[in-house]
Amino acid sequence: MTKSQEHDIGGHHLNHKQVSVLEKVFAHPVSHSVTWHDVTTLLDALGTLEEKHNGSWHLTIGGQMQVFDPNHGKELSTQQVIDLRHMLAAAGLEPGA
Secondary structure, three states: OOHHHOEEEOOEEEOHHHHHHHHHHOOOOOOOOOEHHHHHHHHHHHOEEEEOOOOOEEEEEOOEEEEEOOOOOOEOOHHHHHHHHHHHHHOOOOOOO
16 A cells, blocks of 8 residues: 555554545444444554454553444444444544544
8 A cells, every 4th residue: 555545543544445434433414334344444453453252342542442242233333333433532533633
């Protein structure tokens, strides 16, 4: 990947796809098409993501830890998108920041 294809957000180098997912997480109104696959790709670039034996995911970004319990669908629930948005914002990882 060339430097022109990377985006620096909060000191993290993200590719175009990861930036697109980040923008979707921060979209108003809340997007209902944020998939777990896309989010895990983004979160792997921003912090530590660990799947536990019970299926929950522990996300750590900048010293903050949040537990997400994936629903059975492939998309995040509205509340999960909001929770993720708050965590990313608290870590200074908003698009355009």
